[in-house]
Amino acid sequence: MKLRVGILGATGAVGQKFVALLADHPWFEVTGLAASERSAGRSYGDVVHWLENTSLPSKAAKLEVQNANEALLDCDFVFSGLDSSVAGSLEEVYARAGYPVISNARNFRMHPTVPLLIPEVNPDHLNLIDSQDWGSEGYIVTNPNCASVGITMALKPLYDAFGIECVHATTMQALSGAGYPGVASLDAVSNVVPFISGEEEKVESEPLKILGTLAGNGVQPATFRVSAQCNRVPVIDGHLAAVSVKFKKTGVSIESALQAIGQFSIPREVSNLPGSPERALELMVDPTHPQPRRHVNYGGGMTVTIGRVRSCPILDLKFICLVHNTIRGAAGGAILNAELLASKGKLKHRSSVELAGVAS
Numbered sequence: 001m002k003l004r005v006g007i008l009g010a011t012g013a014v015g016q017k018f019v020a021l022l023a024d025h026p027w028f029e030v031t032g033l034a035a036s037e038r039s040a041g042r043s044y045g046d047v048v049h050w051l052e053n054t055s056l057p058s059k060a061a062k063l064e065v066q067n068a069n070e071a072l073l074d075c076d077f078v079f080s081g082l083d084s085s086v087a088g089s090l091e092e093v094y095a096r097a098g099y100p101v102i103s104n105a106r107n108f109r110m111h112p113t114v115p116l117l118i119p120e121v122n123p124d125h126l127n128l129i130d131s132q133d134w135g136s137e138g139y140i141v142t143n144p145n146c147a148s149v150g151i152t153m154a155l156k157p158l159y160d161a162f163g164i165e166c167v168h169a170t171t172m173q174a175l176s177g178a179g180y181p182g183v184a185s186l187d188a189v190s191n192v193v194p195f196i197s198g199e200e201e202k203v204e205s206e207p208l209k210i211l212g213t214l215a216g217n218g219v220q221p222a223t224f225r226v227s228a229q230c231n232r233v234p235v236i237d238g239h240l241a242a243v244s245v246k247f248k249k250t251g252v253s254i255e256s257a258l259q260a261i262g263q264f265s266i267p268r269e270v271s272n273l274p275g276s277p278e279r280a281l282e283l284m285v286d287p288t289h290p291q292p293r294r295h296v297n298y299g300g301g302m303t304v305t306i307g308r309v310r311s312c313p314i315l316d317l318k319f320i321c322l323v324h325n326t327i328r329g330a331a332g333g334a335i336l337n338a339e340l341l342a343s344k345g346k347l348k349h350r351s352s353v354e355l356a357g358v359a360s
């Protein structure tokens, strides 16, 4: 029997990606959808402004959207694609009520006992859930910000091989990263907006937690410094980043950096999961690659592509990386997190939950 899944924030850009990606999932089945009071009380098919380029799954279309602020969904665990203004309080309510919460929102990412997880990079951080205490069996697991995830995956093999002293990253981020309706068309078309609220802080802090080491009931963060400049560009999907790195080790050649990236392999516990791509990182040799329009869907949107690896005259090495922001950077990454949890026996069937009032 499949595990029953609820989606909080089901009407948003990330929520819709969950609905699309879970339509034929071998282990999970969507049984509950929730959003704000604006959407509640009508069928998902009636209320959603469907943005995906696949048809709306008929089973999901028939589900009635619940008000996330009023009642708990009857399911085994929830994915959260909630706006961060409400994600913190609602995710906590679910964890306290005993649910596993697999979240995309920023609210708990830096909480000391909440894993900030990329299964191919830090699967051991899942052990942190044993240190969480919500007064129930519930717990929260998060995935990184949609720009942080691509940069961190690209840095992982370099960090392991050579150590890192500092990183400078300039991002060119897609419009879908702002949700729907997102950036106003008069700001977006034929333009670049050199500010994304809160984004630089996330890119400067999250990679340090993800690449940190488990220590007691928390994570000892990596100690390198990151400087980020984040820009919104007129691309629909795919965050591109231009990254320069200074290594701890001196004299690192381009060949050894390429070898480290090329040899990055997916841990066995992750490679067998249904959502795992064949390659987590794909090195591109054409100097005009990667490009969002051409390469964003590599590995079903779960592969991070890297190109233009070359020496940096100021730091040591520079490269370009590309990540699909709503798949690897959101719903796809969260589903892989849930698959890893399920494979470790951390998700299980719950008896029907008594619908309860939810404090706002």
Ligand code: NAP
Pocket: 008, 009, 010, 011, 012, 013, 014, 015, 034, 035, 036, 037, 038, 039, 040, 068, 069, 080, 081, 082, 083, 084, 086, 087, 104, 105, 106, 144, 145, 146, 176, 177, 178, 179, 180, 181, 325, 326, 329, 330
């Ligand atoms: P979005 O399109 O604006 O969707 C937000 C969702 O939250 C909608 O379902 C909305 O429901 C719901 N919501 C808003 N206010 C609510 C309230 N008061 N009570 C209950 N539900 C409420 O945003 P998104 O891009 O999907 O992002 C969702 C979350 O994922 C955010 O925390 C975002 O930071 C994070 N994230 C996004 C991306 C990305 O690439 N877009 C990547 C990684 C992480 P209604 O439709 O009823 O208003």
